[in-house]
Amino acid sequence: MKTNAKNTQQNTTTTKTATADPALLDTPAAQAAFATTRTTVKVYAALTTAALLAVVAVAATGHMVNPFMWTRAALLPLIALLLHRLTASTARGSHRAFERLRTITVVFPIAIVGVDLIPGVCPWWYAALQALCVLPALRIAVTLRGAALRAAFPKKR
Numbered sequence: 001m002k003t004n005a006k007n008t009q010q011n012t013t014t015t016k017t018a019t020a021d022p023a024l025l026d027t028p029a030a031q032a033a034f035a036t037t038r039t040t041v042k043v044y045a046a047l048t049t050a051a052l053l054a055v056v057a058v059a060a061t062g063h064m065v066n067p068f069m070w071t072r073a074a075l076l077p078l079i080a081l082l083l084h085r086l087t088a089s090t091a092r093g094s095h096r097a098f099e100r101l102r103t104i105t106v107v108f109p110i111a112i113v114g115v116d117l118i119p120g121v122c123p124w125w126y127a128a129l130q131a132l133c134v135l136p137a138l139r140i141a142v143t144l145r146g147a148a149l150r151a152a153f154p155k156k157r
Contacts, residue, residue: 019092019093019094019095020093020094020095020098020152020153022093024148024151024152025091025093025152027148027152029146029147029148030148030149030151030152032148033143033144033146033148033149034087034090034091036139036143037087037090037091037140037143037144038084038087038091040136040139040140040143041080041083041084041087041136041140043136044079044080044083044133044136044137044140045077045080045084047132047133047136048073048076048077048079048080048133049077051073051076051129051130051133052073052074052076052077054073054129055069055070055073055126066122068121068122069122069126072122072130076112076130076133079108082104083101083104083105083137083140085097086100086101086104087101087140090144093152095153095156098144098149098153099153101140101144102141102144102145104137105137105138105140105141105144106141108134108137109134109135109137109138109141112130112131112133112134113127113130113131113134116130116131
């Protein structure tokens with residue numbers, strides 16, 4: 001009998017700290033925000049894959065492509081998998097995934113553009129392509145800060 005009471009208390013505690021209010025997740029506004037986020041992650045994946053293919057094409061035509069460009073071009077599409085996973089967890093109500101997604105989608109574009117602005121790191125066309133690729137992340141950041149998702153995921157105290 002004590003075990004059941006203890007398990008019930010643990011489940012209640014876990015639910016309170018780990019998930020959003022299910023009723024607020026099912027609102028049309030929240031569902032629209034999740035749909036926008038999922039679509040935007042797909043756009044991000046397509047753009048970063050296109051950027052990788054551009055680097056491959058430039059290298060195949062005999063132009064210089066430095067190791068930084070190869071590494072960045074290969075890693076950015078992988079970030080799409082992370083964003084997809086966090087988006088799916090957020091849509092299921094994970095507060096932790098929501099907070100991580102909010103943080104990543106703000107810090108990530110700033111870091112990408114900031115590094116690209118360092119003189120000599122990459123050519124202008126590559127920096128412009130990378131800036132285009134991070135625009136969807138900014139769209140996700142704005143969507144996650146909308147009223148519907150802020151209501152569904154109130155700040156923890």
